Amino acid sequence: MAIKAVFFDIDGTLLNDSKRVEKATALAIKQLKEQGILVGVATGRGPGFVQPFMDNLGLDVAVTYNGQYIFTRDKILYQNQLPKPLLYRVIRYAGDKKREISLGTASGLVGSGLIEMGTSNFGQMISRLVPKKLAKTVENTFKKIIRRIKPQNMDYLKTLMREPVFQVVLIATAGEGQKLRDKFPQITITRSSPYSIDLISQGQSKLKGIERVGEFFEFDLDEVMAFGDSDNDMEMLTGVGIGVAMGNGHDKLKSIADYTTDSNNRDGISKALAHHGLIHLEPDQGFKSHDDNFNKVKTYHSTRDVSLNHTPRLYDIGEGGNHAQSKIEDIVAFLYAASQGDHHQFTQSLLDLHAAIDQAAQQVGSRPHPETPLVGEVAALTDLLYHTYGSFVLMGVDPKPLFDVVHESSMRQVPLKAKTGNDTQNPRTNPWQKSDTATPAIKKELDRQIHKSLQRKP
Secondary structure, eight states: OOOOEEEEOIIIIISOTTSOOOHHHHHHHHHHHHTTOEEEEEOSSOHHHHHHHHHHHTOSEEEEGGGTEEEESSOEEEEOOOOHHHHHHHHHHHHHTTOOEEEEETTEEEEOHHHHHHHSHHHHHHHHHSOGGGHHHHHHHHHHHHHHHSOOOHHHHHHHTTSOOOEEEEEOOTTHHHHHHHHOTTEEEEOSSSSEEEEEETTOOHHHHHHHHHHHHTOOGGGEEEEEOSGGGHHHHHHSSEEEEOTTSOHHHHHHSSEEOOOTTTTHHHHHHHHTTSSOOOOSSSOOOSOHHHHHHHHHHHTTTOOOOSSOOOOOHHHHHHHHHHHHHHHHHHHHHHTTTOHHHHHHHHHHHHHHHHHHHHHHHTSOOOSSHHHHHHHHHHHHHHHHHHHHHHHTOOHHHHHHHHHHHHHHHSOTTOOOOOGGGOGGGSOOSOOTTHHHHHHHHHHHHHHHHHHSOO
């Protein structure tokens, strides 16, 4: 399928352990946007925390508070506040159990000083450094210190409920989750931290939020790639077209993801996007073409350890023959489709093709040989490229999204840096060709183009 939207979890995914966006990630996002791919975040964080990333990275959309609050850079697409009676009950529960609690409003999390510390950049960094066996001791120490400095004020929380509340964050152990589900069946509980849980309305989630964005921007979930690192990303990664687990992610998440990339500290996002053909990583040497499709094919060949040339060179007759044969197969496939299943017509078209080859051989062979063979090869390939575009023009088909479908499919078929030998000698061992997995996506894209054309006014 062609990917039309990419979503990132934030902590441990979009951000490295220093709470910064890797340079390669920022460049990857820029490439995605240049291709018209929608880029957003899907997070348990609130809109106030996310807004700087929207501005600095030029993100298109943010699914925040686990799907409860969705916005673009210029408008709110969706918001779903928790019912006031439910909030009162949850706050009363927290007070009775002496649990720290914060309320997620449009401006940010308010309430517990402990939660504020835990969700801050400093607190997140400390939590990653603390060994799991010491986590409980550190948590209890933090509680005592923070409560002395800034004790929890339940009455203050009730006054904050005058404004909409979209999510509740509650300090709770892993074992307490089920008790809360039994006590409050009308809420959904997610966990992105070992110390706290997020409470949202029943039926809400990151995945549901992405689905709502798709309804607004006209894409399906199977046209989405999503990245995550925690257990609360499992539904999102299994529900989209391509779910990518970060190398630093939980083992359980990696086991269900479609693909596991490098860590958030080692350009995991850009590597996964390049592997799936959505961007091309800049080579250490060579040139970048103004033709983005050329750059994508170059990325594909570089992943197969093919020796790429950065200075124009001539194909000898052996290499030239192999590349010509690979194109002949595509021409025969074109004729087979044109025959519409009529075997007699297909056979006749092949006889006509043989005759056309014989006639072309006579015409070309009677010409003076090109003074510069390299010019002759390049001119012939350029004409072939131009005529192919002409065929698309006369068919009324936009080839760009179809090219992207084939590229993404081809990138997924090979591991990074696969050892395949000298593929340039035999292009059939390095097939730049449509795979069976691409065919349904090509059909879907053509259906979209036909539907869109029928909506145009005559």
